[in-house]
Amino acid sequence: MKLKYPLILGSNSPRRQQILRExxxxxxxxxxxxxxxxxxxxxxxxxxxxxxxKKAEAFEAIGPDTLLLTADTVVACDARILGxxxxxxxxxxxxxxxxxxxxxVYTGTCLRLNENFHLLTDRTAVSFRKLTREEIDYYVHHYxxxxxxxxxxxxxxxxxxxxxxxxxxxxNVVGLPVARIYGMFQSLGLIEF
Amino acid sequence: MKLKYPLILGSNSPRRQQILRExxxxxxxxxxxxxxxxxxxxxxxxxxxxxxxKKAEAFEAIGPDTLLLTADTVVACDARILGxxxxxxxxxxxxxxxxxxxxxVYTGTCLRLNENFHLLTDRTAVSFRKLTREEIDYYVHHYxxxxxxxxxxxxxxxxxxxxxxxxxxxxNVVGLPVARIYGMFQSLGLIEF
Numbered sequence: 001m002k003l004k005y006p007l008i009l010g011s012n013s014p015r016r017q018q019i020l021r022e023x024x025x026x027x028x029x030x031x032x033x034x035x036x037x038x039x040x041x042x043x044x045x046x047x048x049x050x051x052x053x054k055k056a057e058a059f060e061a062i063g064p065d066t067l068l069l070t071a072d073t074v075v076a077c078d079a080r081i082l083g084x085x086x087x088x089x090x091x092x093x094x095x096x097x098x099x100x101x102x103x104x105v106y107t108g109t110c111l112r113l114n115e116n117f118h119l120l121t122d123r124t125a126v127s128f129r130k131l132t133r134e135e136i137d138y139y140v141h142h143y144x145x146x147x148x149x150x151x152x153x154x155x156x157x158x159x160x161x162x163x164x165x166x167x168x169x170x171x172n173v174v175g176l177p178v179a180r181i182y183g184m185f186q187s188l189g190l191i192e193f
Numbered sequence: 194m195k196l197k198y199p200l201i202l203g204s205n206s207p208r209r210q211q212i213l214r215e216x217x218x219x220x221x222x223x224x225x226x227x228x229x230x231x232x233x234x235x236x237x238x239x240x241x242x243x244x245x246x247k248k249a250e251a252f253e254a255i256g257p258d259t260l261l262l263t264a265d266t267v268v269a270c271d272a273r274i275l276g277x278x279x280x281x282x283x284x285x286x287x288x289x290x291x292x293x294x295x296x297x298v299y300t301g302t303c304l305r306l307n308e309n310f311h312l313l314t315d316r317t318a319v320s321f322r323k324l325t326r327e328e329i330d331y332y333v334h335h336y337x338x339x340x341x342x343x344x345x346x347x348x349x350x351x352x353x354x355x356x357x358x359x360x361x362x363x364x365n366v367v368g369l370p371v372a373r374i375y376g377m378f379q380s381l382g383l384i385e386f
Binding site: 001019022023024124129134138154155157160161162163164165166167168169170171178179180182183193 | 194212215216217317322327331347348350353354355356357358359360361362363364371372373375376386
């Protein structure tokens, strides 16, 4: 299986890069600096899509018949967005907020092709069991919560021991709703066997 | 974090081994030959637990203060169990059965310690979108459906492009409900930080 046109992934995230590699498509990586700011008036469930589109628009001309895929993942708890923690203490506070309840993860993706922008957002509900102080401290000190929205990676230790159920797509929580992105490729006639 | 006693994983499955490695616990692997047979009278949701316990019982003495973990994963669709396919044609038929609907995955695990057997079974609902003939053929020819219950691996290509949502634990579908196993270790006082 391959894509009809060359694909550029517009993301620094090693997790997104890994998902595309496992999907078996070829791609190159190109990134730009962009502050992830959004107007406060945007509903929480539309922020990830807004930022994904903003990233796709920020790139210069990418050439005809070339695909650019951008994405943004937002963690929301009680309609409040949890960004990337600034330090270990903030990470621990975020994890305490998420402990013993469920929250929402939105990943917005934008596919740019010949100056058309195709947008989709997928949502997954994620449930943490009650975490102990010891578990939170252990994770914060031994893993890398600081580059992650909501201070956790579902594929890391805290996700393995703490998340007992999700409702929705697993890969959407990792950072790319790959089944729905494939469906978008397919509906645009971009998949070749 | 580590376990109080040495752990033996009684499973050949590379996916189960990888989950335990990512969890960061030390373990050794020991396996036995066992036909995965069960009485037809057992309800579908209890088969995985029955087989996990049967595996744990089949091992000889494992020594005092030593943990043995066994597991079995069962894929069920309309209360019918789909085992490992015998050949590529059977794999394709199974995937057609699973296409465009949701099914249940049960993983039973048994923890043997000082001749006590602690059993748990976790269930995850898995939804495939409608798969095309081309997608099924591509997966069956390019990946390894034959060693997998239900003829698919959620972490492989067909899982990435075809599974748009699950309800329950992701790792349970891969082969070990790791959050619940950790919880069992914890309630037995086996976790040390």
